[in-house]
Amino acid sequence: MAEKKTIQLKEKNKNLGKKAIKLLRFDKIGIGIKLSVSIALILACSIFLIIILSLNMISNNMIEQAEKSTYELLEETGESLKVSLKEIDRFAMHSSREATISSNIEQLNVINEETSRARAISKIQPIVDTLYGSRIDSVMNMIVTDNKGDGAVATASSFLDLDKDYTKTIGYKEFVDSKKSSMWIDTHITDLVFNRKSNEKRTISLFKSVYSPTSLKNSAGVLEICVRESALKDIVKKTELPYEGKFVVLGESGNIVLNPDNIEENGLLLNEVNKVDENGKTLAEFMGKTNLTYKDKILDKPLYKLGEIKEVSQEFKNSLTERDGYITGQIYETINNRIKNLLESGKVSEKNTTYGEVVGKDFKVNGRQMLVAYYYIRSIEGTPINWKIISMTPVDKITENINVASLQIILIGLACLLVGIGLSIFITKDISSGIKCLTELMDRIKRGDLEVACCIDRKDEIGNLALSFGDMVSNLKAMIAGVKMASNVAVDSSKIVSCSSQESYASIEQFSAMLSEVKNVIDVQANSIEVNGQVVNELSNQIQLINDDFDSVSKIVSGAKELSEDGKRSVNKLLVNANEVKNTVSEFGKLIETLKSESSEISKIIGFIRGIANQTNMLALNAAIEAARAGEAGRSFSIVATEIRVLAEQSNNSVNYIENKLKNISDTVLLTGEFIKSSDSVMGSHDFAVNDTIGKFDDIMKFMDNIFNQMTDIESSLHSIEQARINIVGFMNNLTDSTEKTKDNVKAIYGAMDDQVELVRHLMELSDNLNELSANLEGTINMFKV
Missing domain, CATH: 3.30.450.20 (PAS domain)
Structure with a gap:
C-alpha cells in the first residue's frame, strides 16, 4: 500500500513538473538561451554567495575586534578611576x-x-x-x-x-x-x-x-x-572609543556621575536627559534642574534625588523621543539585571570589587543597532560606590568600510557577470548552429530521403556527433534493405505457418477427447480407494484406543504397586516412632517420681519458713510492749516493731500461698503418673495393629505382582497388533498417494492439452496477423529511397 502511494506521488510530481514547464513555455525556448541563462544564473549566484559570506565573515571579525577594544578601553578607564578614588580614600582614612x-x-x-x-x-x-x-x-x-x-x-x-x-x-x-x-x-x-x-x-x-x-x-x-570634578573628567576624557562610540559613568540610582561629552549634565538622572522633545529639549531642562546653583534654597539633597521642581504632565513625558548617543532605559535595566544575575549565579565573587563584560549588539537607539558594554566598580577600599561605565558603539560605523567595499565588489561582480553572459551567448550560438544543421538532416530522413550527406567540419563534440550521424544513416540504409528482403520472406513463411497451425489444431482436438475418458475412469478408481482407506483408518483408530486403554491400566497397576510399597514403608516408620514414644513416656515417668521427692523437700522448707515467721511475730509483739513501757523515748522503736510484725504477717501469707501452689503441683504430678500408666496399655494395642497392617501390605504386593505379570503378556500381544495396523495404514496411504499422483498427472496432461489447443488457436491468429503485418511492412519499406 505504501509503495503504491509512493508511485502515485511520483506520478503526481511528474505531472506537476510538466504543467509548470508548459505554463512557463520552457519547452519553446531554445537550448542556447537556456544555456546562457543557466550559466549567467550560476555565475551570479556563486559571485553573490561568495561576496555575502566573505563580507559577513569580515563584518563579524571587525565587530569582535570592536568588542574587545571597547571593553579594554572601558576597563582601562575604570581602573584609572578606581586608582584615583583609592588614593583619595586612603588620604581621607589617614586624615580621619x-x-x-x-x-x-x-x-x-x-x-x-x-x-x-x-x-x-x-x-x-x-x-x-x-x-x-x-x-x-x-x-x-x-x-x-x-x-x-x-x-x-x-x-x-x-x-x-x-x-x-x-x-x-x-x-x-x-x-x-x-x-x-x-x-x-x-x-x-x-x-x-x-x-x-x-x-x-x-x-x-x-x-x-x-x-x-x-x-x-x-x-x-x-x-x-x-x-x-575636573580631575575625574580628565581621566575619562582621555578615553576615546573607536567607531564614534560613546560612554557615560552612571551611579547607583541611575544618575550621571560623569558625561565626557556634556559635563553640565553631571548630577542629573539618566531618564531626565536621554529623551528630548521635537525641539531637542530634555526633561531636565523643562523641570529647571539645569538652572539650579548652590545658592538655590531648594538644594537640600543631591540633584539626582530632587523630585519634580516643575511639574510636567505625563502626556508630555510620553511624547519625548530617544536621544541619539545616550543610554536608553532598556540598556540600563538590562545591565543592572546582568550584574545581579552574575552575583546570584556565583560567576562573580562578592570579593570582586570590579568586573564587566560586553552585553551584545542587539540594542537599538533610534533604529540604529548598538554594541553595548559596561565596567562595574562596586566599592573603593570597602566603601560602596556602585559606578557603572556603560558604552554604546554604532554597529553601522564598525561595518561602514565593509559596506563601501561590498558596493565595489558588487559592481565588479556585475561587470564579471556581463562578461560571462556575453561569453555564454557566443558559446551557445556556436553550439546551436551545429545542432540546427543536424536537425535539418533529420527532417529529410523523416520524409524518407536516405540519400543525405552530413558535411559538418568541426573537431568538437558536435563534429563527433555529425560523424556518428553519417554512420547512422549508412547503417540505416543497409538495415532498410535487409528489412525489405526479410519482409518478402516473412510473407511466404506466414502462409506456411497458417496451414500447419490448422492441421495441428485438428489433431490436438482428438487427443483431448481421449484424455477426457481416461480422466473419468481414474476418478471412479480414486473414489473406491478413498472408501477403503476410511475403513482401514476406523480399524486403526479402534486398535489405537485399545492400546491407549491398556497403557492406562498398566500405569494404574504400576501406581498401585508403588503405593503399596510406600504404605508398607510408612507403617514401618510408624512402628519405629511408636517405640520412640514408649521410651519417651518411660523417661517422663521417672521425671514424675523425681518431682514427687523434690516436692516433699520443698514442704519441709516451707515449714521452716513458717516457724521463722511465727518467731518474728513474737519478737515484734515483745518489742511493741517494751516500746510502750519506754513511753515517748521508745516511739521510734515502736514504729520499727510495727513494721517487723507486718513483715512477719506477709511472710506467713507468702508461705500459705506457696503451700497451696505446691499442693496443686503434687496433685497434677499424681494425675500425670496415672495417665502414663494408661498410655502403656494403649501403646501395646498400637504395636499389634501396626504389625497386622504390615502383613496385609505384604499380601497386597504379592497380588499386584501377579497382575503385573499378566499385563506384560497382554502388552506383547498388543504390540504385534499395532505393528500390523501400521503396515496396513502405510499400504493404504501409498495406494492413495499413487492414485492421487496418477489423477494429478492426468489433470496436468489434460490442462496442458487445453493450453496446447489455446496456443495453436493463438498461433493461427498470429499467422493471420503476420500476413497483414508483412503486407504493411512491405508498403512502409517501399517509401524509403535506398
Missing part, C-alpha cells in the same frame, strides 16, 4: 585617623567655652591645610568638624562663609542620615559657598567618621573630602 586632628576634635565635643574651642581649632587648622596642600590637584575642599558641625576648613576658609549651619548642608545631612562610617556621594551641585574659589560647579564627596586613637567605637566627628 591623624592623632592631632582626632584628639582635638574629640575635645571640641566636650568644650563649650569659645576661647578653648578656638584654641583647639587653631591646632587642627594647620594640619588640615598641610594635608589639603598635598592633594590640591584632586581635592577641592577638605573639612573636619565635631559632632556639632564646628571645626576647620582647608585653604584658610571658615564656616562664616556659609549662609547656613554646616550640619544643614547636603553632604553632611546625607552622611549622618545614612548612619555609615564611610560614604561616597555621587556628583552633585554642592551648597558650600567657598567652592567658588576653585571655580568648580559640582563635586563628588567622600565622608568618613573621625575616631580618636583611644576609641574606635564612637565617632568624634566628620571628615568631608570634596573631589574636583
Whole structure:
C-alpha cells in the first residue's frame, strides 16, 4: 500500500513538473538561451554567495575586534578611576585617623567655652591645610568638624562663609542620615559657598567618621573630602572609543556621575536627559534642574534625588523621543539585571570589587543597532560606590568600510557577470548552429530521403556527433534493405505457418477427447480407494484406543504397586516412632517420681519458713510492749516493731500461698503418673495393629505382582497388533498417494492439452496477423529511397 502511494506521488510530481514547464513555455525556448541563462544564473549566484559570506565573515571579525577594544578601553578607564578614588580614600582614612586632628576634635565635643574651642581649632587648622596642600590637584575642599558641625576648613576658609549651619548642608545631612562610617556621594551641585574659589560647579564627596586613637567605637566627628570634578573628567576624557562610540559613568540610582561629552549634565538622572522633545529639549531642562546653583534654597539633597521642581504632565513625558548617543532605559535595566544575575549565579565573587563584560549588539537607539558594554566598580577600599561605565558603539560605523567595499565588489561582480553572459551567448550560438544543421538532416530522413550527406567540419563534440550521424544513416540504409528482403520472406513463411497451425489444431482436438475418458475412469478408481482407506483408518483408530486403554491400566497397576510399597514403608516408620514414644513416656515417668521427692523437700522448707515467721511475730509483739513501757523515748522503736510484725504477717501469707501452689503441683504430678500408666496399655494395642497392617501390605504386593505379570503378556500381544495396523495404514496411504499422483498427472496432461489447443488457436491468429503485418511492412519499406 505504501509503495503504491509512493508511485502515485511520483506520478503526481511528474505531472506537476510538466504543467509548470508548459505554463512557463520552457519547452519553446531554445537550448542556447537556456544555456546562457543557466550559466549567467550560476555565475551570479556563486559571485553573490561568495561576496555575502566573505563580507559577513569580515563584518563579524571587525565587530569582535570592536568588542574587545571597547571593553579594554572601558576597563582601562575604570581602573584609572578606581586608582584615583583609592588614593583619595586612603588620604581621607589617614586624615580621619591623624592623632592631632582626632584628639582635638574629640575635645571640641566636650568644650563649650569659645576661647578653648578656638584654641583647639587653631591646632587642627594647620594640619588640615598641610594635608589639603598635598592633594590640591584632586581635592577641592577638605573639612573636619565635631559632632556639632564646628571645626576647620582647608585653604584658610571658615564656616562664616556659609549662609547656613554646616550640619544643614547636603553632604553632611546625607552622611549622618545614612548612619555609615564611610560614604561616597555621587556628583552633585554642592551648597558650600567657598567652592567658588576653585571655580568648580559640582563635586563628588567622600565622608568618613573621625575616631580618636583611644576609641574606635564612637565617632568624634566628620571628615568631608570634596573631589574636583575636573580631575575625574580628565581621566575619562582621555578615553576615546573607536567607531564614534560613546560612554557615560552612571551611579547607583541611575544618575550621571560623569558625561565626557556634556559635563553640565553631571548630577542629573539618566531618564531626565536621554529623551528630548521635537525641539531637542530634555526633561531636565523643562523641570529647571539645569538652572539650579548652590545658592538655590531648594538644594537640600543631591540633584539626582530632587523630585519634580516643575511639574510636567505625563502626556508630555510620553511624547519625548530617544536621544541619539545616550543610554536608553532598556540598556540600563538590562545591565543592572546582568550584574545581579552574575552575583546570584556565583560567576562573580562578592570579593570582586570590579568586573564587566560586553552585553551584545542587539540594542537599538533610534533604529540604529548598538554594541553595548559596561565596567562595574562596586566599592573603593570597602566603601560602596556602585559606578557603572556603560558604552554604546554604532554597529553601522564598525561595518561602514565593509559596506563601501561590498558596493565595489558588487559592481565588479556585475561587470564579471556581463562578461560571462556575453561569453555564454557566443558559446551557445556556436553550439546551436551545429545542432540546427543536424536537425535539418533529420527532417529529410523523416520524409524518407536516405540519400543525405552530413558535411559538418568541426573537431568538437558536435563534429563527433555529425560523424556518428553519417554512420547512422549508412547503417540505416543497409538495415532498410535487409528489412525489405526479410519482409518478402516473412510473407511466404506466414502462409506456411497458417496451414500447419490448422492441421495441428485438428489433431490436438482428438487427443483431448481421449484424455477426457481416461480422466473419468481414474476418478471412479480414486473414489473406491478413498472408501477403503476410511475403513482401514476406523480399524486403526479402534486398535489405537485399545492400546491407549491398556497403557492406562498398566500405569494404574504400576501406581498401585508403588503405593503399596510406600504404605508398607510408612507403617514401618510408624512402628519405629511408636517405640520412640514408649521410651519417651518411660523417661517422663521417672521425671514424675523425681518431682514427687523434690516436692516433699520443698514442704519441709516451707515449714521452716513458717516457724521463722511465727518467731518474728513474737519478737515484734515483745518489742511493741517494751516500746510502750519506754513511753515517748521508745516511739521510734515502736514504729520499727510495727513494721517487723507486718513483715512477719506477709511472710506467713507468702508461705500459705506457696503451700497451696505446691499442693496443686503434687496433685497434677499424681494425675500425670496415672495417665502414663494408661498410655502403656494403649501403646501395646498400637504395636499389634501396626504389625497386622504390615502383613496385609505384604499380601497386597504379592497380588499386584501377579497382575503385573499378566499385563506384560497382554502388552506383547498388543504390540504385534499395532505393528500390523501400521503396515496396513502405510499400504493404504501409498495406494492413495499413487492414485492421487496418477489423477494429478492426468489433470496436468489434460490442462496442458487445453493450453496446447489455446496456443495453436493463438498461433493461427498470429499467422493471420503476420500476413497483414508483412503486407504493411512491405508498403512502409517501399517509401524509403535506398
